Amino acid sequence: MMALPLSIIGVLLALYLSGLQFSLFVMIGFMLLMGMVGKNAVLLVDFANSAIANGKNTDEALIEAGAKRLRPILMTTIAMIFAMLPLALGSGIGSELKAPMSISIIGGLLSSMVLTLLVVPAIYKMINPIDRFFRKFYEAGKVE
Numbered sequence: 001m002m003a004l005p006l007s008i009i010g011v012l013l014a015l016y017l018s019g020l021q022f023s024l025f026v027m028i029g030f031m032l033l034m035g036m037v038g039k040n041a042v043l044l045v046d047f048a049n050s051a052i053a054n055g056k057n058t059d060e061a062l063i064e065a066g067a068k069r070l071r072p073i074l075m076t077t078i079a080m081i082f083a084m085l086p087l088a089l090g091s092g093i094g095s096e097l098k099a100p101m102s103i104s105i106i107g108g109l110l111s112s113m114v115l116t117l118l119v120v121p122a123i124y125k126m127i128n129p130i131d132r133f134f135r136k137f138y139e140a141g142k143v144e
Contacts, residue, residue: 007030
């Protein structure tokens with residue numbers, strides 16, 4: 001959930017740099033963006049959780065998750081950016097409605113990709129000890 005607000009930075013920056021307005025279509029694009037950003041963060045966290053379950057410590061798990069999940073995250077993000085480029089650069093009928101949506105998606109994907117790969121592991125490292133404490137309590141029924 002920490003990755004979702006990170007995409008707002010890219011959306012607002014892309015709209016500001018392009019001189020476009022925040023509209024209903026931008027909000028629709030923002031909903032699509034939330035799914036992509038959430039998927040990227042889930043890829044990292046799920047891989048780190050499975051590495052920890054296999055006996056690695058948090059640092060090793062996060063380094064391995066970053067290394068092994070970087071390529072799928074980059075591939076899906078770059079594919080989505082190139083899919084949005086015709087809408088962003090189009091000049092046909094209705095392009096004034098579609099361009100802000102696609103530009104906001106491109107900006108949000110770029111910023112969230114970079115920030116997700118940096119911020120999500122840092123937050124995970126901070127929250128993991130708290131998570132382990134509560135898992136002991138809820139799974140075993142007592143705190144040691």
